[in-house]
Amino acid sequence: MGSESGLRPRQRAQHLGPGRRRPQVLDTALEIAVADGIAAITMAAVAERMNVTRPVVYACFGDRVELIEALIQREESYLISGMFDVLPTRDVNADETVFVEGYRALLDKVAARPAAWRLMYGNPDPAVADSFGRGRALVVERCTTLLRPTLHAWGTEQAERKLPVLVEQWIAAGEGAVRALLDEDNEWTPRELGAFVGAAVFRALRRA
Numbered sequence: 001m002g003s004e005s006g007l008r009p010r011q012r013a014q015h016l017g018p019g020r021r022r023p024q025v026l027d028t029a030l031e032i033a034v035a036d037g038i039a040a041i042t043m044a045a046v047a048e049r050m051n052v053t054r055p056v057v058y059a060c061f062g063d064r065v066e067l068i069e070a071l072i073q074r075e076e077s078y079l080i081s082g083m084f085d086v087l088p089t090r091d092v093n094a095d096e097t098v099f100v101e102g103y104r105a106l107l108d109k110v111a112a113r114p115a116a117w118r119l120m121y122g123n124p125d126p127a128v129a130d131s132f133g134r135g136r137a138l139v140v141e142r143c144t145t146l147l148r149p150t151l152h153a154w155g156t157e158q159a160e161r162k163l164p165v166l167v168e169q170w171i172a173a174g175e176g177a178v179r180a181l182l183d184e185d186n187e188w189t190p191r192e193l194g195a196f197v198g199a200a201v202f203r204a205l206r207r208a
Contacts, residue, residue: 022060022070024050029071034115038127041068068127075116076131080138082109087142093153099202104194106174110181111190121178136171143167147205154206162208173201 028049029041042064047054061067086105090098110117120132144167151159151166177197180186188196 018060021056025057025060025067026071026074029067030075030115030119033071034118038068038125041071043067072120072128072131075120075128076135078113078116079120080135082106083135083139084142085109087139087146090146092149094150094202096199096202099205100195100198102194103174103177103198103201104191107177107181107190107194110178114182117178118182121175121182139171140167143170151205151208156208166205166208169204170201173197 025046028046032041032045032049043054043057043061046067047057050057057067061070083106086102086109120128120135123129123132144163147167147170148159148163151163156162174197177193181188181190181193
């Protein structure tokens, strides 16, 4: 009786079906990756943490390679879509408020899903470095498109020459803000940190 009772939760987990179980498997793999690194993700480790049998996990993904690839693809898509959400088309002659609200929106995204950002954002693990690089390249392209007309509207001298450098400063400030918010000793709220960084970046770009 005791043995059968102990197996019942695992049987119920199988009955959920792979379609409903996959997001849970990916969420569990994300927890493992953030805590112990990508290398710690195994089918056995995921099954153990979920308190299910290995066949439940294998029903969702054929092997750990497929699981890891699906995890990275999901988190990469999340980060890229999040970055584009906070970099919408805006007024060309942007003021300080635009930058403040942009950084606040970014940091709200980070606070809402910190595990994804810890996994993907600047992670040196080769398994995710390429994904981060692709995402960053898209952000550079987007920021360049947004900042070019703004610099001209501000009357920035040698705007085209300065543009790549200023875009890097803009993005680097955002990366620093993300790392600061994710730091275990962080005492900033997304709103406070966004206001501080946004105002500082606006002043730096405006004086360029």
